[in-house]
Amino acid sequence: MREPLLERAYLPEEFFTPLMAAAVYDPDPSFCLWFVELAVYAFGRRRVMTALLDYLRTGTDAEKAGAERAWYCAHVPLRADRSPAYAPGGRRDPSMDDSHDVKDGWRETPSRPAR
Template identity: 80%
Template structure:
């Protein structure tokens, strides 16, 4: 089996996660980009269009979260977390990362820890039209104090 086929068959690779987000955005597969750089190329291609949308359909949520968790670079997983926070709310994003931390594989737990920092991105109305397309944002979308407490408790328990 060719490397490209193996990556396409592995739902747990950063490349397949980034490719799924690009597919949802109708941006293509970047087959002309060398495989070693393809995932980062796709991530870069989706970054700006994701932030420019006033709404992301529900089908985007799980692929965005998977791409953020599987992104090996903690500096870039924000490219997936930030649009998810704007469109779906900080609470939901953090709750999903908490689920990865609690039940994920070792790789998923490490990825959730990297992405957790990005989930604290400051929200600004002028950064994304998804912030408040109707002029107001429900504060419950971003109230995450209890989720942060659960995160800290889960980390504390895992350190014992």
């Protein structure tokens, strides 16, 4: 099911919240990547990282731990062969992937769960 979705340049808006929840609640970092990568390609790195930062700031301890796992996956390289949005001739607003300020917010957030 993941591959056909990954092949699309965009996904319906209603996919975003369930994808992020699946990424945060999945305890296996390998499977977490499946949800995060799909969300990054469909909705942009900035939006994904912002959602993860929100989990880190306001979530339960379990959600904060899940956000940390997913944060690592959110740095997935953006490749033209993975999504038509990044292919030659694809149209992708670069601001969707600009995440420098969100990364700063992540580093400044002291509420990470104890390991």
